[in-house]
Amino acid sequence: MNSVSVPDIIVSRLPVYLRALQYMxxxxxxxxxxxxxxxxVGISAAQIRKDLSQFGEFGKQxxxxxxxxxxERLVQILRVEQKWDxxxxxxxxxxxxxxxxxxxxxxxxxxxxxxxNDPAKIGSRVDVYTVEDVSTLGDRLKSSGIKMAMLCVPASxxxxxxxxxxxxxVRGILNYAPVSLTVPSxxxxxxxxxxxxxxxxxxxxxxx
Amino acid sequence: MNSVSVPDIIVSRLPVYLRALQYMxxxxxxxxxxxxxxxxVGISAAQIRKDLSQFGEFGKQxxxxxxxxxxERLVQILRVEQKWDxxxxxxxxxxxxxxxxxxxxxxxxxxxxxxxNDPAKIGSRVDVYTVEDVSTLGDRLKSSGIKMAMLCVPASxxxxxxxxxxxxxVRGILNYAPVSLTVPSxxxxxxxxxxxxxxxxxxxxxxx
Numbered sequence: 001m002n003s004v005s006v007p008d009i010i011v012s013r014l015p016v017y018l019r020a021l022q023y024m025x026x027x028x029x030x031x032x033x034x035x036x037x038x039x040x041v042g043i044s045a046a047q048i049r050k051d052l053s054q055f056g057e058f059g060k061q062x063x064x065x066x067x068x069x070x071x072e073r074l075v076q077i078l079r080v081e082q083k084w085d086x087x088x089x090x091x092x093x094x095x096x097x098x099x100x101x102x103x104x105x106x107x108x109x110x111x112x113x114x115x116x117n118d119p120a121k122i123g124s125r126v127d128v129y130t131v132e133d134v135s136t137l138g139d140r141l142k143s144s145g146i147k148m149a150m151l152c153v154p155a156s157x158x159x160x161x162x163x164x165x166x167x168x169x170v171r172g173i174l175n176y177a178p179v180s181l182t183v184p185s186x187x188x189x190x191x192x193x194x195x196x197x198x199x200x201x202x203x204x205x206x207x208x
Numbered sequence: 209m210n211s212v213s214v215p216d217i218i219v220s221r222l223p224v225y226l227r228a229l230q231y232m233x234x235x236x237x238x239x240x241x242x243x244x245x246x247x248x249v250g251i252s253a254a255q256i257r258k259d260l261s262q263f264g265e266f267g268k269q270x271x272x273x274x275x276x277x278x279x280e281r282l283v284q285i286l287r288v289e290q291k292w293d294x295x296x297x298x299x300x301x302x303x304x305x306x307x308x309x310x311x312x313x314x315x316x317x318x319x320x321x322x323x324x325n326d327p328a329k330i331g332s333r334v335d336v337y338t339v340e341d342v343s344t345l346g347d348r349l350k351s352s353g354i355k356m357a358m359l360c361v362p363a364s365x366x367x368x369x370x371x372x373x374x375x376x377x378v379r380g381i382l383n384y385a386p387v388s389l390t391v392p393s394x395x396x397x398x399x400x401x402x403x404x405x406x407x408x409x410x411x412x413x414x415x416x
Contacts, residue, residue: 015407020388023363041388078407079414086406097305098402103386107403108410147413148406155231172409174402178311180228180249188412190405194306194382195315197398198294198356199223199286201380202316204396205355206287 010051016041017048018074022107025067033064080108087141087170089161090152091116091131094176098150099126109148113140117157134161141168148172155179218259224249225256226282230315233275241272288316295349295378297369298360299324299339302384306358307334317356321348325365342369349376356380363387 020040024032034045034052041048052058052070055077059065075081086104088095088111099114115134116122122133132140140146149170153161158177165173166187175181178193228248232240242253242260249256260266260278263285267273283289294312296303296319307322323342324330330341340348348354357378361369366385373381374395383389386401 011411012408014411015404016388018407019386019401019404023387039390042390077411079410080407084406084410084413093305093308097301100301101402103403104406107407109403109406148409150402171413172406174405174409178227179231180224182247182250188409190409192400192402192405193227194309194358194400195311195317196223196227197382197400198292198312198317198380199226199288199315200220201356201382201396201398202287202292203219203222203285205292205379 006054010054013041013043013047013051014074014078016043017051018071018078019107021067021071021074025071030067031064032067034059037065075108078108082108083110084108084148085110085112085144085146087112087137087146087149087165088114088152089116089134089137089149089165090154090176091118091121091126092152095152096126098152098176099129111150112144112146115140137161137164138168141165141170146170148174150174150176151181152176214262218262221249221251221255221259222282222286224251225259226279226286227315229275229279229282233279238275239272240275242267245273283316286316290316291318292316292356293318293320293352293354295320295345295354295357295373296322296360297324297342297345297357297373298362298384299326299329299334300360303360304334306360306384307337319358320352320354323348345369345372346376349373349378354378356382358382358384359389360384 020037034048038045038048058070086109088099091114099111113132114129115132115137117134121131124131147170149165151158151161151173155177158179159181162173162181162183166183171187173189175189176192181189183189228245242256246253246256266278294317296306299322307319321340322337323340323345325342329339332339355378357373359366359369359381363385366387367389370381370389370391374391379395381397383397384400389397391397
């Protein structure tokens with residue numbers, strides 16, 4: 001179903017469509033058009049129709065999209081009908097905030113283990129979690145088959161932990177450390193660095 | 209200097225180059241090549257040379273880039289030689305973590321005010337900050353000339369707060385709320401939603 005020929009730029013927009021559709025559904029809306037969806041996400045109606053057409057037929061000319069059906073299909077396409085288990089590494093303030101964030105479970109993800117290298121933190125409880133020793137990371141990931149991780153360690157440690165994650169079978173890393181990571185081609189990294197977004201906006205700020 | 213004709217996709221890569229160069233500089237490295245920089249950030253050397261050539265001449269064939277000079281120029285191009293004042297709206301757990309994050313100030317940004325609508329939070333101290341009443345947001349932004357904001361409110365409130373930010377002169381919004389925002393064309397939004405990144409990776413995870 002997921003042909004490797006679908007460009008990644010299209011894949012990158014699908015979660016944005018899904019999020020907007022789920023938001024509409026939560027507000028009791030059951031149908032939408034590519035025009036309305038496009039207005040909400042800031043993408044042209046033509047682009048949305050073209051993106052979705054990569055995966056089949058989702059709406060009818062004139063009647064638009066049935067939101068529950070489109071959500072179901074996007075959830076399948078993105079493979080988030082299951083919950084993906086995630087390991088979180090780095091239990092600083094950000095790690096704690098992420099662990100407590102309630103927005104993962106309804107969108108396909110579940111943090112199942114968290115790690116740190118600080119003896120003062122290892123073994124401590126955070127909500128339902130017990131912080132595990134990062135030196136046990138490899139065995140833990142291999143035995144549990146975890147394929148995704150979130151990285152909240154300092155930049156100076158990020159590559160070392162990444163190498164361990166990759167060696168232990170992780171294929172997707174959400175990296176909060178403000179540093180680029182080097183990974184083999186079968187591993188994907190998504191970056192979350194607020195300063196990158198801020199600097200990108202600052203570039204335009206003195207323009208009229 | 210910043211011609212509007214530079215494509216945004218190029219602008220989006222400049223902060224990534226800058227981050228990598230600053231990381232190298234912090235580790236005592238003073239020269240690099242487009243090849244080495246490219247290896248670090250996962251972008252081809254040719255692309256890097258092409259991107260930088262939009263803004264002038266930065267390196268010499270054979271001798272590479274002098275890192276302090278390239279950093280200085282990128283900092284100017286991105287307009288982060290000054291510190292941009294930022295207002296943070298939404299003092300939940302994430303808002304607190306962001307407020308305490310030490311990584312903004314050295315990269316061009318400074319949170320100067322934080323807001324919430326919860327009477328229990330308004331007036332309370334968080335580090336050096338006093339949480340202000342979000343109902344005073346407009347006056348505060350206008351009087352202080354703040355042009356950037358971070359949005360950490362629930363999705364259901366994000367558009368309403370955004371409208372107020374825009375009305376009060378904000379031109380760049382870093383949005384942590386998991387919802388697309390509608391803004392006029394002179395305002396830029398950058399999104400930080402970890403689930404978008406996770407879903408994008410999940411798409412590829414069952415492939416071999």
